[in-house]
Amino acid sequence: MRRVPSALSIAGTDPTGGAGIHADLKTFQECKAYGMAVVTSVVAQNTKGVQDVWHVPLEMVEKQMKAVLEDIRPNAVKTGMIATPEMIEKVADLLDGQDIPLVIDPVMVATSGDSLMEQESTSLMKNRLMPLAHVVTPNIAEAETLTGLSIKTQKEAEQAAKMLVDDMGASAAVVKGGHFTGDATDILYVNGQIDYLTAPRTDTNHTHGTGCSLSASIAAELARGNTIKEAVTNSKTFISQAIHDTLGIGKGNGPVNHWASRLKKDDILV
């Protein structure tokens, strides 16, 4: 029987629509999955920075999750901003044993440089969330924090990807090279194999929400029944185009163009 694939984001908000659950829902839609979202933190932020954060009470996170799970069971889940140790424990408890493909974007710092996770959360992120992850998608700084390695080269990024899987229990890791120089190369480690996913670097500072959108795309692809390698490869194509076909909006690091694969910028200009 044919089905509508659905994907759930568990993440924080961005009222300017470029990152967090807003980016995730746009991405799910573009990547042909029915999108759902549980809010973990309400963030007053824009493309220039984070002004304030309110964490949703844990019992309300649990109620949101239960409301979704008892009604429309997602075919894949992604987590983004889960700021506090207590919230990580709660989300891990709720996801443990669910048998739903899980993409963990270990969000720690916004593109603007503002912190989105409490320092004390790192060990719980490692001990509780990594073992549940089908795919974990750290950027270089997040991979360094999780593994304790210093990552200056692609070989060191490979080593980090292997640690996240072989030592910490994720099924696959994508160490993103957005903050390296040269081509935008991400390193995928899955089934004991390293793959380099490379795209030309776009010369832009409009990269707000790139990480959120990449991990949401991977979740949508998994929800559609694709393998991890197919999901990550297709998602790399999606995010490269969304960065390349920039919208040029925002006074800071502007948002990516989630429409890019089906609309060219001229189609949406008024």
Ligand SMILES: Nc1ncnc2c1ncn2[C@@H]1O[C@H](COP(=O)(O)OP(=O)(O)OP(=O)(O)O)[C@@H](O)[C@H]1O
């Ligand atoms: N300038 C660029 N040109 C092309 N691809 C890029 C560029 N910057 C980032 N990417 C790609 O975007 C994806 C996200 O990577 P990045 O390392 O920026 O994640 P991140 O730091 O978690 O993102 P965020 O800014 O949302 O926190 C990766 O596939 C990366 O290679």
Ligand SMILES: Cc1ncc(CO)c(N)n1
């Ligand atoms: C809510 C949220 N999640 C993730 C990021 C990282 O881009 C952000 N800026 N805001």
